[in-house]
Amino acid sequence: MKILYRPLAIGSLSLDGNLFLAPVAGYTDRAFRAICTEQGADFSFTELVSAESVIRSGAKPGDGSVVDRLLRKAEGERHYAIQLFGADPERMGMAAALLGSWGPSAIDINAGCPVPKVNKLGAGAALMKDPERLGQTVEAVVKAAGAYLGKIPVSIKLRLGWDSCSINYMECARAAVAAGAAMVSLHGRTRAQLYGGRADWDAIGELASQIPVPVTGSGDLYTPRDAENMLSSTGCAAVMFARGLMGNPFIFKTAKSYLTTGSFTPPSMEERIRTGLRQLELLAKDTGEKHACFEMRKHFCAYTKGFPGGAALRDRLVHGDSIARYREIFREAGLGI
Ligand SMILES: Cc1cc2nc3c(=O)[nH]c(=O)nc-3n(C[C@H](O)[C@H](O)[C@H](O)COP(=O)(O)O)c2cc1C
Numbered sequence: 001m002k003i004l005y006r007p008l009a010i011g012s013l014s015l016d017g018n019l020f021l022a023p024v025a026g027y028t029d030r031a032f033r034a035i036c037t038e039q040g041a042d043f044s045f046t047e048l049v050s051a052e053s054v055i056r057s058g059a060k061p062g063d064g065s066v067v068d069r070l071l072r073k074a075e076g077e078r079h080y081a082i083q084l085f086g087a088d089p090e091r092m093g094m095a096a097a098l099l100g101s102w103g104p105s106a107i108d109i110n111a112g113c114p115v116p117k118v119n120k121l122g123a124g125a126a127l128m129k130d131p132e133r134l135g136q137t138v139e140a141v142v143k144a145a146g147a148y149l150g151k152i153p154v155s156i157k158l159r160l161g162w163d164s165c166s167i168n169y170m171e172c173a174r175a176a177v178a179a180g181a182a183m184v185s186l187h188g189r190t191r192a193q194l195y196g197g198r199a200d201w202d203a204i205g206e207l208a209s210q211i212p213v214p215v216t217g218s219g220d221l222y223t224p225r226d227a228e229n230m231l232s233s234t235g236c237a238a239v240m241f242a243r244g245l246m247g248n249p250f251i252f253k254t255a256k257s258y259l260t261t262g263s264f265t266p267p268s269m270e271e272r273i274r275t276g277l278r279q280l281e282l283l284a285k286d287t288g289e290k291h292a293c294f295e296m297r298k299h300f301c302a303y304t305k306g307f308p309g310g311a312a313l314r315d316r317l318v319h320g321d322s323i324a325r326y327r328e329i330f331r332e333a334g335l336g337i
Helices: 030-038 051-057 066-071 089-097 116-120 124-129 131-148 169-178 201-210 224-234 251-261 269-287 289-303 310-317 323-332
Strands: 008-010 013-015 019-021 043-050 080-085 106-111 154-158 183-187 215-218 238-241
Touching: 019 251, 030 043, 030 269, 043 051, 043 066, 051 066, 051 080, 051 089, 080 089, 089 131, 106 124, 106 131, 116 124, 124 131, 131 154, 131 169, 154 169, 169 183, 169 201, 183 201, 201 215, 201 224, 215 224, 224 238, 224 251, 238 251, 269 289, 269 323, 289 310, 289 323, 310 323
Parallel strands: 019 043, 019 238, 043 080, 080 106, 106 154, 154 183, 183 215, 215 238
Antiparallel strands: 008 013
């Protein structure tokens, strides 16, 4: 039987396992990544960060600025990649060169974001419309990583292509690898699909069989069984959880258990609440209590999905405005811990 949970090397970077936390803007901040690390994430990505904001902000590690908060390693995180987006190869290289003092283990290039504001600039998924510029972008970032960041690996995250008439992930992946990319992640949807429809796992398998660097699969990973199915059916080196993480950072522990022993224990309601409250406290340290409480509304709704009486509970959770109030809401619901 093939061992599906296994160590992995991305260029010079050695990871203990192949269960990754995907970049998810608005979700995978430091607090959530710290929680996922506790649950066993082997590698994680920051939310996408604009190369221009890195260059223009003059942010420094620990200055508490918005850019610093986006770039910083999470508590306990061993290995993480900073994900950059931008349209101009030279500016991407310049931004990458500034990242050394945050100590990332890798730099990832976003070539999948479907947001019009980003695409209009020629960045995100729009980069795939121009494989030559995509290759130049990887080359510039690899050069910067070589010169300023101790030769850390550079990876890229692709979609299938812009739309169903322009599927070109293979061409883009080859251009990226030729330019020095040490890993390619593939979200099995086109930009036109956004997040709808089913992700095409066959494309992930095709890519994994054709390029000489590890391929990380993305799309429709919600359960430990999904991770097993993607790893076994596509032959990809790693999988990255995205929407499946919402309210379920436990997926790292449960998937690892399932892949290594064939069974897993789902988290109890108490564990979910305790974890959510810990996330809230970590986030409050980063962004202040008020902002953290606001941000945690969506997370608490996700953590309590499937609870008996969950709808009534969520009606109250979306009004949580202090850590004490959140604790009180859970106590009043008989879920005090
Ligand atoms: C709200 C949201 C934000 C996302 N932000 C990013 C991002 O910043 N960078 C990126 O490369 N992908 C981003 N993604 C894409 C995910 O990393 C992942 O590839 C995609 O959701 C497919 O996986 P899933 O079907 O398991 O959710 C985002 C997805 C969602 C739903």
